[in-house]
Amino acid sequence: MSAPLACLDHAAFHVRDIAFHIAFFRDVLGMTVTKLDGDPDDPKQAWLLGGIQLIRDAEFTGPEGRFGHLGIICQDLPATIAAAEAYGAVATAKGPHWLLLPDGLLLELMAQKGDAVRIIRSVDPRA
Known part of the structure; x- marks a missing residue:
């Protein structure tokens, strides 16, 4: 697969x-x-x-905790959520597309519009 x-x-x-x-x-x-x-x-x-x-966040005193989350655009949102759950990710109270990984990394998964993922991944900004 x-x-x-x-x-x-x-x-x-x-x-x-x-x-x-x-x-x-x-x-x-x-x-x-x-x-x-x-x-x-x-x-x-x-x-x-x-x-x-x-x-x-006026109360922030960091540097620990400064990072909030990674927002990731997915070509197939349901398949990505299922694959993440197979790795131990769990949905948060924000919804099924907000996933917490076992080590604490927070992901916001979003469905692509049009063919966005293919287009973005076709660009190599370092080329």
């Missing part, structure tokens, strides 16, 4: 000062905001072009 295909959509991180991080990624790396959650002047979360999700 071949493994279901998937690709990384985003990596989520907890940050104390979300405005600073939005400005940093925009000004230094050209990663503009694609989506905000909450007040645009003080959002709870921000998603940036390039695969970064920022989660405002």
Whole structure:
């Protein structure tokens, strides 16, 4: 059996000062905001072009715990969930597509739109 295909959509991180991080990624790396959650002047979360999700957490004192989760786009979501469960992943209270791996890594699995996984995996950014 071949493994279901998937690709990384985003990596989520907890940050104390979300405005600073939005400005940093925009000004230094050209990663503009694609989506905000909450007040645009003080959002709870921000998603940036390039695969970064920022989660405002004023109480964060890190560095441990800064990582939130990996968001992964799946070509066949039900098959990917089943394959992950066979490896011991368990669904969380957020839903069956939020899976916690045995070592604590949290995954958010999402269904692709169109032929996104094949298109993204066909690009080698280091080529």
